[in-house]
Amino acid sequence: MTARAPLLHLDQRTVRKARKLAERAAAPVVELARTHTTTSVERAVLRLAGLTGADAEGIPWVNRLVDAVAADVGLEHGVALPVFDALASGEHADLATLAQKAAAGGAQFRLPAGVGHQRARRLAQRAVGAGIGRIDRARKDRDVMLRRLGDPPKPWIYLIVATGDIYEDIPQAQAAARAGADIIAVIRSTGQSLLDYVPEGATREGFAGTYATQENFRLMRAALDEVSRELGRYVRLTNDASGLCMPEIATLAGLERLDMMLNDCMYGIIFRDINPRRTFIDQRFSRQIHARAGIVINTGEDNYLTTADAVDAAHTVVVSQLLNERFGLEAGLQDWQLGLGHAFEINPALPEQFRLELAQAQLVRELFPHAPLKYMPPTKHMTGNVFFGYLLDAFFNLAGVLTNQEIILVGMMTEGIVTPFLSDRDLALENVRYVRDACAGLAEDFVPARGGFIAQRAAQVLAESVELLERIADEGLFTAIADGTFGITKRPADGGRGLDGVVVRADGYYNPAGALLEQAGPVGRPA
Amino acid sequence: MTARAPLLHLDQRTVRKARKLAERAAAPVVELARTHTTTSVERAVLRLAGLTGADAEGIPWVNRLVDAVAADVGLEHGVALPVFDALASGEHADLATLAQKAAAGGAQFRLPAGVGHQRARRLAQRAVGAGIGRIDRARKDRDVMLRRLGDPPKPWIYLIVATGDIYEDIPQAQAAARAGADIIAVIRSTGQSLLDYVPEGATREGFAGTYATQENFRLMRAALDEVSRELGRYVRLTNDASGLCMPEIATLAGLERLDMMLNDCMYGIIFRDINPRRTFIDQRFSRQIHARAGIVINTGEDNYLTTADAVDAAHTVVVSQLLNERFGLEAGLQDWQLGLGHAFEINPALPEQFRLELAQAQLVRELFPHAPLKYMPPTKHMTGNVFFGYLLDAFFNLAGVLTNQEIILVGMMTEGIVTPFLSDRDLALENVRYVRDACAGLAEDFVPARGGFIAQRAAQVLAESVELLERIADEGLFTAIADGTFGITKRPADGGRGLDGVVVRADGYYNPAGALLEQAGPVGRPA
């Protein structure tokens, strides 16, 4: 897809100003993330080091081990040193044995110093390095498959599968791929993001979604590899990182070669009532992993418009996108990995609704010309009238074509009713296909009048965004979140779940993954 | 609606050439119509003179009387002189009595000469003049209602009602009007256009349509007057003129204040296998009546695309429109009365289908800037997939908005299945309303690139039209029709039904209506 000349004639100084303000607003939060760790970050380190499995109650060994370390020496120096110090003692065959013993009270941890410190550090680095090596290999495998099978042209068609049962999901995902999906998203069971551990194994009992587990990731990726080969095009897989286990899930995604991940700097705060500090710390580490894994993140601004009004709150979407961009770049992601989210959520009863949507979509397109935007279909105004819903989805598809969106979630006519039926997906793809083909070059004929309705609306939203960013840069992002700026949901900095998992890093804090990832720097775009 | 600046940059010399050619192609046919009459034209004269009713078998008295005159003296001088001569004799109380007696063989006709001729002529002129006076009054009544109630802004929403039963039709039509219809079309029972008489009375037994009768016209117009008053906007009524009784139905429409009529110079030929000569003669008289009645005609080019391919035959639509325009203007219609027909019938599976449709719709728009175009929704490619059909109708509605069409037929999702359900109409209006409102000003942003895909396609269709018109002007319209030029249906000049009703006018031919109408000239646009 060749980028089109900009149509909105945005004031470029204002655009630059907005970016500068986002950087200023993000700075203290980045500093927070650099100086703190969380239980989930530490568990992710152990996962990279190769620790898997769970106890009889289903609690993963990484949780058991981190809890044991925390009890003995605290987490402020990270788990790596105490754990690899204990391993180095030779008393424990491997990480798994150590974890089991620790859980049973049969292992003691200390903070090694001197030679012990050096040795533990070396061991930790080697183990975690191996994990990162596996992520690198997964990335290479993806590159090879992309070269061999071919990468579908953008826009990519993104379809959700959500039966709750991985063994129903797999054939549905394969059917969706055969019907034209470029990306399969398996969404999670309603409860999972609040679990402070990642469940294990293949699962069949989710509600309105399937549990994100390493084994489910593996099964689905294998199924999609199979269908990719059959179809001669690489079918991407995505899942949700956001939640209490963001760093770990990001790690598992890297290991199992997922291709994209829902990962937002604020989604967990606003929509899952997860503690703000916890979230900002977790998201940084998880994005460092994504950066390394060559995973494209999808941010969640679309969600704001399900609670806030899409016209009144249009600028909050843009502000959040600028923040997500800033946090993402800082964590090492590159522009092509920033699937910033937005959505077609303006009330269809509003006069000029479609043009307002076009203004917003084109604004986002021009603000982030190199980001693969994730464009979400109408959800809030989808009712039980499936015929009208099907029509609204068509206009969403049309807006995507006219404004060159790149990751197109496919709207379902039953959005207002049930999680998608098999036939919904098929009908939805028929809808996408018609609009894409029948209007293939229509963007050529879409020329918003200079200073006309669309241009004016875009300029207004940009101006409101700058205004809001100024306030946030001055008063702080935590204050803004506490005030209900995003999704009109108030989340105080000390509220929500998971704050007890946040730990201030001590001076000697050591995280071999963090260290490796910080130094690595960007790895570049896939071939 | 303010006319937009043209977008296609058509070559105006080519446009003028096309019109000249259409005039040349039409000339011999106009000459034919001026020098011939038909049974239906003569029956229309009697209807204007006030003759109504039917015999026990349901055959109207106008038919009986014309047949009796034809049997005695032939029709080459028209019915007026023999009939009013007989009346003048004083032996028959009135036209109805005369018709009854004639049917029973109890009246003799002659061609009056001298004083008798003058007297008959005077009487005829007075009687027919009274009928035309009634049409004039109906037109004034419409003007008054339009002024009082207000005329809905264009585009006008056009909805079909077709239960077969006038008493089911009426509440459905009223419901449609309340739901937003500006025009109600009652379409006819499948068999009617081949009947060589107009049925009488209120009817309940049509197939896939309701019989067009004077009483049904009256009932429906009254019902719509009622709802117009309730809604505070004038709701128009339309029906079909084309068929073997075109002149009579046009007359009844004028008398009963219908507002539009389907009236095409070739529809009956191609789609009902009515004799070409008969049709061209009938259409001229019927249009003279429409002109007088201030009725907007709707032509039938949309139908060609149900039998021919909408891409290959695009130019045949334009050629037919130019011919319909020419015939219409010649018969005294004004530009605002020329509801030229076209349709959204390109195969939705074709790449760039929507842009091809836009090119055609915009071309027609620019060729006939002052005509209220009648734009027909997809029919041929509507399948049993009502969801997809609903979507296709939305794109039709969008094309209408983008290219400023003025009479919008409303597409039904069940088009491929059944005649419309009550709910189809309601859903269809929801579709229209969304597109109209959400995209209200979108035409402002629709700017086909100069020399781009749309402009090129339009230029190509125009060029092909000129080429075809050249051939028709040279070889004759009858030859073209016989060759299957329109709707890929071959209709030889001497084939089809109703040729036996065509009569060459004799030197002394007299038709008081024709005379009044030819001399009247245009009456002007309604207030």
Add this chain to the structure above:
Amino acid sequence: MTEDAPRHVRPYGDTTGDGMIQLSFTLPVAPGPHAEAAAAAFAAKMGLDPAMVVHAKGVGERFTFFVVYGRSPVILDLDEVKVVEREFPLLTAKEINLKIRSRLKRRMVVVGATVGTDAHTVGLDAILNVKGFAGEKGLESYRELRVVNLGAQVDARDLVERAVSERADALLVSQVVTQRDAHLQHVREVADALTTGWPARQRRPKLLVGGPRFDPASAAALGADRVFAKGTTPREVASYLVHELPAGGPARRSR
């Protein structure tokens, strides 16, 4: 169907056996809670349990339109489903011409029309005209077939009269308009006309009926020999025609 396909099935929403279906309909009831309850009751009487009335919209003052989703209790035994399988082999044009030649020793005559007040010819033409349908040429393109296409709006008796005079081997009748069962009525008229109008000693021609809304299983009830539904191709019709030729030697006509 593959070997391991189940014999008993239910509708599939997103899970095997969930039985989920969608329904829409209008009730002549004024919009409101009573109407919604009526819709739920209607769905329940159709067997849905649970039934979710997900959309209700007044259409005028006396009607309400509904969309309902719900679980149908119906379990279908696929082995009991009767399907009109093609009872004849699909032949190539060459084979068809050859068979006619060898069995009939003359060209086969087919007379086609859309009867009654129905004016739709596209379907009939798709079968008869050289141009054909779905990439297959129409019956006119077969050397050994003589096609008489009478077009549309043909009276049943006129059709039979013409078929008599053309010595037709088959009548091809198309019907598209189905409102108030017009198509069934018109086909029965042809069957009747054939019974009364066909010379007693002559072999009665086959009566083929086609159109988008016929039930393939309704031939007998209509007095026809075979019904062709939506999507029929010319070659299917030609293959059927030769299949129905008397098997042994040439069919001789009694005069």
Add this chain to the structure above:
Amino acid sequence: MTEDAPRHVRPYGDTTGDGMIQLSFTLPVAPGPHAEAAAAAFAAKMGLDPAMVVHAKGVGERFTFFVVYGRSPVILDLDEVKVVEREFPLLTAKEINLKIRSRLKRRMVVVGATVGTDAHTVGLDAILNVKGFAGEKGLESYRELRVVNLGAQVDARDLVERAVSERADALLVSQVVTQRDAHLQHVREVADALTTGWPARQRRPKLLVGGPRFDPASAAALGADRVFAKGTTPREVASYLVHELPAGGPARRSR
């Protein structure tokens, strides 16, 4: 309904009594004539006669999606349709505040939450928050109501515990996710927690349940006092709450 509305009705396509409805569903059957016959058989088993299978589309190799139109035999007796009519008068905010004041002699306490793993708060907030819904202000705006909104993802036992400590007069529970009947399960958990967790001597608070997919008639089955469906407005809920107040004099609480 007007006086002359009929008591027995059928679905209305375009003619009174035609019984026409539309259906769509997927069968786990490979596309083809057998599948279409199966769809027709399914529709027949649902009672449609005639049933027209107007659309059939393979979804992958093992499924086929269908659209069917047909005539349902069901005749509905409108007098038999049970509708949960509003059993209480709709009061103004003023009247509501007054009644609480006069009858309770203190503010009424309501505790709201979306329970279980359901994170949807928009519906609950529409009822509780000042901002309200459909132009009506939410319960927080009533002077005599004290609203404790616990938000979403609240455990049933936590909710009841909090209700105990707040001395709640009513629990307002929202449920939006219905897949695998999650909403029913979660509501039953609250009802159970209330039975076990509520102090024996205290008046048990009213349990109000709301969400877009509840059957209004299901309250008893869920152990709730009342169910509020899609489109509920805050004033309805407030009116219900005062309607349920003990009629005579102030309600005194035993400690």
